[in-house]
Amino acid sequence: MSKGKILVTGGTGYIGSHTAVELQQAGYDVVIIDNLSNSNRDVIDGIERITGIRPSFVEADCTDINALRKLFEAHKGIRGIINFAASKAVGESIEKPLFYYRNNLNTLMNLLELMPENGVEGIVFSSSCTVYGEPDENPVTENSPIKEATSPYGNTKQISEEIIRDYVRSGAGIKSVILRYFNPVGAHPSAEIGELPNGVPQNLVPYLTQTAIGIRKELSVFGDDYSTPDGSCIRDFINVVDLAKAHVVAVERMLSGRSQEDVEIFNLGTGVGLSVKELIAAFERATGVKVPHKIVGRRAGDIEKVWANPERANKILGWKATATIDDTMRSAWAWQLHLHDLGK
Ligand code: UD1
Numbered sequence: 001m002s003k004g005k006i007l008v009t010g011g012t013g014y015i016g017s018h019t020a021v022e023l024q025q026a027g028y029d030v031v032i033i034d035n036l037s038n039s040n041r042d043v044i045d046g047i048e049r050i051t052g053i054r055p056s057f058v059e060a061d062c063t064d065i066n067a068l069r070k071l072f073e074a075h076k077g078i079r080g081i082i083n084f085a086a087s088k089a090v091g092e093s094i095e096k097p098l099f100y101y102r103n104n105l106n107t108l109m110n111l112l113e114l115m116p117e118n119g120v121e122g123i124v125f126s127s128s129c130t131v132y133g134e135p136d137e138n139p140v141t142e143n144s145p146i147k148e149a150t151s152p153y154g155n156t157k158q159i160s161e162e163i164i165r166d167y168v169r170s171g172a173g174i175k176s177v178i179l180r181y182f183n184p185v186g187a188h189p190s191a192e193i194g195e196l197p198n199g200v201p202q203n204l205v206p207y208l209t210q211t212a213i214g215i216r217k218e219l220s221v222f223g224d225d226y227s228t229p230d231g232s233c234i235r236d237f238i239n240v241v242d243l244a245k246a247h248v249v250a251v252e253r254m255l256s257g258r259s260q261e262d263v264e265i266f267n268l269g270t271g272v273g274l275s276v277k278e279l280i281a282a283f284e285r286a287t288g289v290k291v292p293h294k295i296v297g298r299r300a301g302d303i304e305k306v307w308a309n310p311e312r313a314n315k316i317l318g319w320k321a322t323a324t325i326d327d328t329m330r331s332a333w334a335w336q337l338h339l340h341d342l343g344k
Pocket of ligand 1: 088089090128129130151154183202203204205207219220221222223233234235276299301302303
């Protein structure tokens with residue numbers, strides 16, 4: 001028997017598609033809405049190949065409230081929403097701030113507005129460790145100070161968290177779980193779904209795998225003069241399937257009335273900081289494939305080091321990241337090889 005219907009906005013995207021798989025495997029019915037601005041409909045086939053179940057798919061934009069109204073009309077009984085629909089490129093957000101505010105915030109506000117009248121009980125929101133900025137101390141807990149955002153993208157995450165808090169407190173009768181992701185990497189072990197960057201990747205792992213396969217000549221390591229043991233930046237790289245599983249647990253908690261507060265916040269990370277150089281070494285060790293790379297200057301706006309204290313999620317959600325970095329790197333490589341076979 002189905003555990004209920006979940007609306008996954010941005011469900012053909014990177015984290016959304018992995019979460020749709022985990023939700024279906026846990027017994028939920030999944031309805032995906034995506035405008036395909038940074039993904040494509042083949043992802044639905046990938047989800048079906050993994051799970052044997054084709055999720056419902058609505059191609060529409062969540063900033064269009066009438067399209068959302070129609071969706072709720074057509075798909076009665078949605079119990080929860082997981083909101084992945086957002087733009088996420090830091091650099092682009094600096095060039096197009098209004099687009100970022102409009103897209104990310106209107107999407108969230110439309111969803112929130114329609115929840116009570118459609119009987120939707122709760123929303124899981126994709127936030128980011130970007131809210132901690134350059135932390136004074138690592139690892140960061142959920143109570144670490146929120147720092148002034150350094151990009152409109154980061155600001156949309158901070159503002160979204162506040163919008164959710166204010167709306168839930170207003171007596172709307174809904175609950176929320178806010179998940180602050182660290183650096184999601186890797187792909188589904190089946191290599192049926194993964195990250196599909198548009199154009200030249202801005203993030204480390206897609207650039208690395210594209211270099212390893214020869215699409216890019218060389219990976220640039222942005223700075224090795226940071227005050228870290230090897231001079232390169234440190235991040236908490238979290239396997240995307242582990243991350244996706246946390247959403248299932250969060251939904252389950254929210255819908256079963258086990259939340260201790262109407263808005264709960266969890267860091268989703270491994271608790272281990274890895275440097276950019278260590279990540280490259282892990283990839284080479286795990287796959288046996290060399291990655292040509294060179295050290296270049298720092299990238300503007302980069303944080304020197306940030307990693308999670310995931311204890312709250314470990315204890316309260318009962319969730320823990322389990323994949324090793326070697327497995328994660330192998331999955332990223334298998335996905336790149338799959339894309340290569342498809343001529344992408
Ligand atoms: C950034 C955002 C984060 C956002 C994420 C997804 C900040 C502080 N973080 O993460 O909020 O959710 O993007 O878009 O704005 N690197 C290289 N060479 C490369 C690419 C990256 O050396 O070609 C290094 C970077 O300098 C950084 C690390 O790899 O130290 C990770 O970079 P990246 O994958 O872009 O993620 P973040 O910048 O951490």
